[in-house]
Amino acid sequence: MTDTNKTDPAVTLPAQATDSPEPLLKVTGLTKHFPITKGLLRRQAGAVKAVDGLDFDVRRGETLGIVGESGCGKSTMGRLITRLLEPTGGTIEFEGKDITHLGVAGMRPLRRDVQMIFQDPYGSLNPRHTVGTIVSAPFKLQNVNPEGGLKAEVQRLLSLVGLNPEHYNRYPHEFSGGQRQRIGIARALALKPKLVVADEPVSALDVSIQAQVVNLLDDLQEELGLTYVIIAHDLSVIRHVSDRIAVMYLGKIVELADNKSLYGEPMHPYTAALMSAVPVPDPRRRGAKSGRILLKGDVPSPISPPSGCRFHTRCWKATQICATQEPPLLALKTGHQVACHHPENAPDQAPGDKPLPGAADAVTTATE
Numbered sequence: 552m553t554d555t556n557k558t559d560p561a562v563t564l565p566a567q568a569t570d571s572p573e574p575l576l577k578v579t580g581l582t583k584h585f586p587i588t589k590g591l592l593r594r595q596a597g598a599v600k601a602v603d604g605l606d607f608d609v610r611r612g613e614t615l616g617i618v619g620e621s622g623c624g625k626s627t628m629g630r631l632i633t634r635l636l637e638p639t640g641g642t643i644e645f646e647g648k649d650i651t652h653l654g655v656a657g658m659r660p661l662r663r664d665v666q667m668i669f670q671d672p673y674g675s676l677n678p679r680h681t682v683g684t685i686v687s688a689p690f691k692l693q694n695v696n697p698e699g700g701l702k703a704e705v706q707r708l709l710s711l712v713g714l715n716p717e718h719y720n721r722y723p724h725e726f727s728g729g730q731r732q733r734i735g736i737a738r739a740l741a742l743k744p745k746l747v748v749a750d751e752p753v754s755a756l757d758v759s760i761q762a763q764v765v766n767l768l769d770d771l772q773e774e775l776g777l778t779y780v781i782i783a784h785d786l787s788v789i790r791h792v793s794d795r796i797a798v799m800y801l802g803k804i805v806e807l808a809d810n811k812s813l814y815g816e817p818m819h820p821y822t823a824a825l826m827s828a829v830p831v832p833d834p835r836r837r838g839a840k841s842g843r844i845l846l847k848g849d850v851p852s853p854i855s856p857p858s859g860c861r862f863h864t865r866c867w868k869a870t871q872i873c874a875t876q877e878p879p880l881l882a883l884k885t886g887h888q889v890a891c892h893h894p895e896n897a898p899d900q901a902p903g904d905k906p907l908p909g910a911a912d913a914v915t916t917a918t919e
């Protein structure tokens with residue numbers, strides 16, 4: 552089956568307000584430690600520090616991209632802010648209301664406002680249910696009777712995401728990967744949410760289909776005034792969709808900036824390394840000496856992360872202070888925060904500090 556990215560221009564939902572100065576979501580000191588238990592008595596022997604003190608806002612109408620290597624805590628963060636996971640510490644405020652520890656009943660109205668799109672468009676759809684049943688489910692769960700009837704509303708949503716409304720009675724296996732992700736998007740948008748958290752929404756799709764789904768998300772945002780948090784390990788997807796971007800490393804945000812500033816003048820050495828590893832698509836630049844920074848070694852374990860700056864064990868700029876003092880996330884330029892003692896493209900925060908032995912060998916550089 553072919554995948555189309557056409558949305559029906561006749562179908563619109565009211566746009567949500569985008570001019571309020573209050574952030575839609577505010578996260579302070581957000582932490583999630585998964586306990587590791589041992590023995591018959593399941594004594595706690597340690598913890599996986601998956602998310603370890605995050606501070607950020609999501610503004611109305613924006614797309615905040617979250618990027619970082621596998622295991623840095625992106626999905627855990629997504630599940631915390633949608634309250635699918637209970638945080639260990641910190642606070643989550645949605646429209647100024649503290650929702651950190653709301654129970655099932657308290658969360659009920661919020662379930663309409665905050666929706667999640669998952670990575671695997673097949674695994675997240677029940678194969679025994681028709682598309683009609685899948686997209687109707689949020690209405691039934693929330694006891695919502697749409698004007699004009701449920702079937703008409705579901706068919707309207709299917710056309711909104713570029714699917715044929717006649718396919719209401721088909722099953723997920725009858726659709727392509729991209730179309731299945733569109734079904735997941737229709738389900739997420741059913742109750743007109745204010746915030747949509749998409750965890751790797753295109754990484755399971757063929758590259759040729761990825762752009763179509765990314766463009767659909769873009770179109771729907773404009774049409775419906777949605778606010779997105781998009782989680783991805785792929786820097787080019789994040790660059791394409793995001794207004795602002797948070798870079799995560801081992802459970803922490805190491806850099807947070809607007810798209811242009813982050814890609815134009817990255818400040819954290821980790822961000823610089825991530826970006827220099829992205830292949831250059833422009834054939835004219837392929838032959839140029841781009842000086843790619845190749846990080847050596849693996850990401851350390853989140854069970855016992857390195858002291859001080861968590862990146863210091865892989866950083867070519869690391870000095871004594873990096874091993875002992877955790878750098879705070881500071882705005883070194885307007886709208887550009889970084890947690891680094893020795894940032895790129897900004898004044899050194901600890902000039903004259905002694906380099907750590909072997910730091911210079913933490914990377915190799917490659918020229919193409």
Ligand SMILES: Nc1ncnc2c1ncn2[C@@H]1O[C@H](COP(=O)(O)OP(=O)(O)OP(=O)(O)O)[C@@H](O)[C@H]1O
Nearest residue numbers: 585599601620621622623624625626627628784853
């Ligand atoms: N339920 C859990 N119990 C124990 N550890 C967990 C649990 N969920 C996640 N983790 C661990 O927390 C850390 C962060 O995982 P998370 O899935 O949030 O990272 P990620 O950046 O989304 O990675 P990926 O892109 O591979 O999904 C990892 O070390 C992971 O093994």
